[in-house]
Amino acid sequence: MRLGLVLGYWGAAxxxxxxxxxxxxxxxxxxxVWTAESWGSDVFTPLTWIAAHTSRIRLGTGIAQMAARTPTATAMHALTLDHxxxxxxxxxxxxSGPQVVEGWYGRPFPRSPLTAVREYVDVIRQTLRREKPVTLAGRYHPLPYPGxxxxxxxxxxxxxxxxLRPDIPILLGAEGPKNIAQTVSIADGWLPLYFSPERWHEVYAAPLAGARPGFMVAPLVHARVCANVDEGLAPIRAMLGFYIGGMGAQTRNFHADLMARMGxxxxxxxxxxxxxTGRREEAVAAVPAAFADEISLVGPRERIAERLAAWRATPVTDLLVTSRDPLTLRTLAELVL
Incomplete structure (x- = not known):
């Protein structure tokens, strides 16, 4: 397995x-190394700053929100940074989800997400191949605009x-079975938000069937080297409480749906x-420690080393680590690399 560092998006500063x-x-x-965006800092600018101060490490958007840019604009960003x-x-x-797409970007969330993603990737592929002018008789991303x-x-x-490269790797953040299956067919990799090595077969084996050699499976992994597992899981449970509780409407929250599919x-x-209902502390307390632990690598060095065996037995190719703790990062490098 390879290792990646997840920096996420900026907070208030x-x-x-x-x-x-x-x-x-x-x-x-x-x-x-991976950057992100929500409704604050953008995903490409910090990554460009990192590119200027490094020489070897690969630079990933994890993730660039499709609603933020037309597919040709995203392709322009990618080809520029690749050069x-x-x-x-x-x-x-x-x-992303309806609350962000409609509330922040002021665009309708697609009624057919699979079609919207497929068209978006198609336009980017055409742009990067540069074989001919880009055209698409699409529902969501038609070119030229026919409206x-x-x-x-x-x-x-x-x-x-x-x-510079017509085949810049494209990875998709997908959570539902149909979305993951389409990702396998049209993309170069998959960015799971939550991945449990104990449950991957029952949750993901079917949609991952047919993945070709070299296909990246790169889940976000919350990691912390610490003596007390419960203390190490506390910030992870807080994050899960926010995403599962508040990152989406009650009737349409992809994070909550995924947690349900995971049992x-x-x-x-x-x-x-x-x-x-405003009871946020209770929501965090309701996050099962067992669930937080399944998708993480937390505890003493020996415990993390033992749990890595389960991750190695999955199709995971890259562990994208969310930690910024130097000890944790150094320990994972020693154990994994």
Whole structure:
């Protein structure tokens, strides 16, 4: 397995020391570093800053939100950063959810998410191949624009700049079985949000069937080297309480749906109920420690080393580690690499 560092997105202020941390994991032998976006900092600018201060480590968007940019705009970002970094770009994409897409970007969430994702990837592939002007008779991303409110003067184009690599790897954040199956067929890798090595076969084996050699399976893994497992799991449970309880409407929360598919349906509904009625501390307390532990690597070095055996027995190719603790990162490098 390879290791990646997940830096996520900024909070109220820019994250301090993120460049130095990227440089440190590059020295430790990590393969990749990943940035994110929600409704604050964007995903590409910090990654470009990291690219300028590193030389080898691959640079991933984990994830770039599709609603934030047209597919051709995303392809422009990717080909530009790929040139500037000497071919280190990994393009991770995701739809986000209705609350963000409609509330922040002011666009309708697609009624057919599978179609929207497929079209988006198609346009990016065409752009990067640069074989001919990009066209698509699509439902969500038609090119040229055919709408009745347009001028009718749209002209098919191909990028002026020749991409350094026509095959920049594209990875998708997907959670439902149909979405994962489509990811296997149209993308170069998959970015699972929650992955349990104990349950992967029952939850993911069917949609992952047919993945070709080299297909990346790169889950986010919360990690912390510490003496007390319960204390180490506390911030992970807090994060899960927020995402499962509040990152989506009660009737449409992809994180809660995934937790239910992983065998914690009753608990997921209870977390949502508590969070959405303003009882956030109770929502966090309702997150099962067992669930937080399944998707994490927490505890003393010996416990983490033992649990890594289960991860190695899965299709996972890359562990994308969310920790910023130097001891944890160094320990994982020693145990994994």
């Amino acid at each position: 820019p994250t301090t020391g993120f460049v130095e941390l990227a440089q440190e994991v590059e020295r430790l032998g990590f393969d990749s 500037l970094s000497g071919g280190r770009m990994l393009l991770g994409l995701g739809l 009745p409110d347009g001028t009718g003067l749209g002209k098919p184009l191909k990028p002026i700049t020749h991409p 914690y349906g009753t608990e997921a509904r209870r977390i949502q109920e508590l969070f959405l």
